[in-house]
Amino acid sequence: MSTFLQYLFSGLTVGSIYALSGLGFTIVYNARGVVNFAQGDFLMLGGMVTATLVPLGWPLPAAISVAILITVVCAALLQRFAIAPAGKADPVSLIIITIGASIFIQGIAQNVMGRNQHIVPSFSGDTPVHFLGASLLPQSLWAMGGAAALVAGITWFFRGSLVGKGMQAMAINADAARLMGIKTGSMLLLAFCLSGFIGAVAGVLAAPITTTVYDIGLSLGLKGFVGATLGGLGNGFGAVVGGLLLGIMEAMIAGYVSPAYKDAVPFVLIIVIMLVMPQGLFGSRLKDRV
Amino acid sequence: MRPHFLRDLLLTVAVLAAIPLLISNSYIFDVVIRIGLAAVAVIGLNILMGLAGQISIGHAAFVAGAAYTSAILTSVYHWPTIAAIPVSVAAMTVLALLLAAPMLRLNGHALTIATLGLGLIVQIVLVNEVAWTGGPDGLATAPLTIGSLAINTDMRWYAVVATVLLIAMTLSRNLDRSAAGRALRTVRDSEIAAAAAGIDTYWLKVRAFVVAAAFAGIAGALSGHYTGFITPDMTSFLKNVELATMVVVGGRGSTLGAVLGAVLLTALPELLGGYADYEMIAFGLILMMTMIFLPNGIVPSIATKLQALKYTRGSDAKANAARNPQFDEAVRWTEGGQ
Numbered sequence: 119m120s121t122f123l124q125y126l127f128s129g130l131t132v133g134s135i136y137a138l139s140g141l142g143f144t145i146v147y148n149a150r151g152v153v154n155f156a157q158g159d160f161l162m163l164g165g166m167v168t169a170t171l172v173p174l175g176w177p178l179p180a181a182i183s184v185a186i187l188i189t190v191v192c193a194a195l196l197q198r199f200a201i202a203p204a205g206k207a208d209p210v211s212l213i214i215i216t217i218g219a220s221i222f223i224q225g226i227a228q229n230v231m232g233r234n235q236h237i238v239p240s241f242s243g244d245t246p247v248h249f250l251g252a253s254l255l256p257q258s259l260w261a262m263g264g265a266a267a268l269v270a271g272i273t274w275f276f277r278g279s280l281v282g283k284g285m286q287a288m289a290i291n292a293d294a295a296r297l298m299g300i301k302t303g304s305m306l307l308l309a310f311c312l313s314g315f316i317g318a319v320a321g322v323l324a325a326p327i328t329t330t331v332y333d334i335g336l337s338l339g340l341k342g343f344v345g346a347t348l349g350g351l352g353n354g355f356g357a358v359v360g361g362l363l364l365g366i367m368e369a370m371i372a373g374y375v376s377p378a379y380k381d382a383v384p385f386v387l388i389i390v391i392m393l394v395m396p397q398g399l400f401g402s403r404l405k406d407r408v
Numbered sequence: 409m410r411p412h413f414l415r416d417l418l419l420t421v422a423v424l425a426a427i428p429l430l431i432s433n434s435y436i437f438d439v440v441i442r443i444g445l446a447a448v449a450v451i452g453l454n455i456l457m458g459l460a461g462q463i464s465i466g467h468a469a470f471v472a473g474a475a476y477t478s479a480i481l482t483s484v485y486h487w488p489t490i491a492a493i494p495v496s497v498a499a500m501t502v503l504a505l506l507l508a509a510p511m512l513r514l515n516g517h518a519l520t521i522a523t524l525g526l527g528l529i530v531q532i533v534l535v536n537e538v539a540w541t542g543g544p545d546g547l548a549t550a551p552l553t554i555g556s557l558a559i560n561t562d563m564r565w566y567a568v569v570a571t572v573l574l575i576a577m578t579l580s581r582n583l584d585r586s587a588a589g590r591a592l593r594t595v596r597d598s599e600i601a602a603a604a605a606g607i608d609t610y611w612l613k614v615r616a617f618v619v620a621a622a623f624a625g626i627a628g629a630l631s632g633h634y635t636g637f638i639t640p641d642m643t644s645f646l647k648n649v650e651l652a653t654m655v656v657v658g659g660r661g662s663t664l665g666a667v668l669g670a671v672l673l674t675a676l677p678e679l680l681g682g683y684a685d686y687e688m689i690a691f692g693l694i695l696m697m698t699m700i701f702l703p704n705g706i707v708p709s710i711a712t713k714l715q716a717l718k719y720t721r722g723s724d725a726k727a728n729a730a731r732n733p734q735f736d737e738a739v740r741w742t743e744g745g746q
């Protein structure tokens with residue numbers, strides 16, 4: 119029982135990160151209809167910039183703030199200089215552009231911050247908390263709590279604020295939203311900034327647990343996307359639930375089957391999901407439009 | 409079409425035969441051979457990405473898979489290389505078929521993500537199965553011999569690679585001009601329209617995926633024996649994106665474009681020389697800029713320009729094109745298979 123609980127905790131911890139990663143995907147996907155392959159690199163930037171600044175003597179909160187700021191600027195630049203100029207390009211072209219952006223960001227990170235694994239110190243020590251026979255690191259609590267707070271904040275933003283409602287209107291029908299006076303261009307930019315912000319926070323929360331490296335965004339992004347697909351792509355709540363479920367499944371496989379192959383879980387899962395229930399757990403049924 | 413086909417074939421043979429006459433230096437020879445090997449894989453990937461319109465950033469997995477299979481067959485089981493290569497290519501083809509059957513049920517970004525997963529997972533397997541693959545340190549490969557003839561000089565390797573490349577180009581052009589090629593283009597332009605026209609779109613995409621894997625396998629098995637040493641890096645994210653970039657930059661749907669993409673992007677790191685660290689930045693920039701400024705890729709864009717010149721006479725040609733946006737569309741229609 120305590121072993122199971124231990125795996126469950128570690129699953130919920132990484133699941134929180136996947137949930138945030140998936141939420142970032144969802145916001146951009148709803149706003150622009152593009153799956154942003156650079157989303158994982160936003161997580162990488164959050165962790166890597168923090169990990170680079172802390173050894174230089176920066177206090178942790180300052181390093182984190184700067185890391186988040188840099189990531190948000192990056193996300194804004196991506197929208198302004200790579201996505202927007204492509205105009206009405208088809209989804210395939212947009213996918214290729216974001217793949218290019220992903221490898222470009224990784225290249226910059228590799229040159230500026232090095233190819234090595236980086237470590238971010240835990241926010242509040244490494245003394246484990248014991249709970250029902252399982253031990254829980256304080257950083258896991260930070261990851262779960264941080265993710266919960268962020269998800270609550272985003273939910274309020276979309277449900278309660280005028281700007282958030284405007285962004286939702288744009289996701290439902292961009293032309294109609296524009297006719298209602300919603301500035302869709304600024305909304306798109308805001309959507310990218312928001313996904314960058316969520317990504318950076320997730321990356322910072324994860325970095326003390328996973329350590330961080332310039333290409334960690336690949337697997338974090340991939341898993342966030344699989345979580346979002348599991349929950350139903352386009353549904354923010356689904357992305358969060360899907361991410362958590364994926365984290366738990368991965369931890370169970372790592373614990374009971376083989377730790378080396380836990381990274382194979384999402385790959386197998388995405389194919390199974392798309393075959394069995396292409397709309398995911400909470401997604402609306404989509405039909406191809408001619 | 410036929411006379412064009414023969415003309416293109418002869419032209420390709422002439423160019424491939426002329427290249428070694430211009431090279432005197434073994435460094436350049438090495439780059440040219442690596443370009444040829446990359447081009448074979450890119451021509452295959454172009455069938456999936458350019459013709460069928462399905463984006464894969466996982467086909468380097470088949471390059472690496474074939475290289476490792478052939479290396480293990482020759483060094484552990486002491487097979488002759490000439491037998492190990494076709495068997496490893498066949499193994500990749502079967503593997504691709506097994507993977508494609510579920511994967512091609514996915515479309516658009518879901519498929520792309522699944523191929524990304526494929527590349528990463530093959531890399532994980534190669535790193536973890538140390539007993540077979542040597543793990544992260546890699547594996548030494550046997551030199552290629554055909555019968556009693558050892559392929560151990562630049563010239564012999566060039567001959568082998570040029571022959572394989574010629575076959576690959578010919579097959580690809582043939583496919584492009586066949587009913588299957590037209591069906592693939594229809595799938596790319598509108599899958600629903602293709603299905604309505606009676607095309608079995610799913611099976612067609614599966615076939616394109618498998619063919620691309622087979623080409624990747626040939627390129628991979630040969631590269632393994634050529635370089636003499638292989639590592640799991642052969643299917644890293646960078647290598648996977650590199651293959652896709654070659655297709656996109658040269659021009660999706662064009663065989664010649666695939667070759668040009670391989671030339672440009674294999675030569676680029678050599679030109680960067682000591683600045684190999686900037687490779688990722690350069691690839692990323694090239695990929696984004698191509699999609700923004702030249703979304704059709706280099707070869708199709710030039711072909712469109714040439715057609716426009718050919719079909720308009722006199723000084724008012726440009727004005728005509730500018731006045732009538734449908735003109736561009738018409739040119740694209742008349743372009744046919746390049």
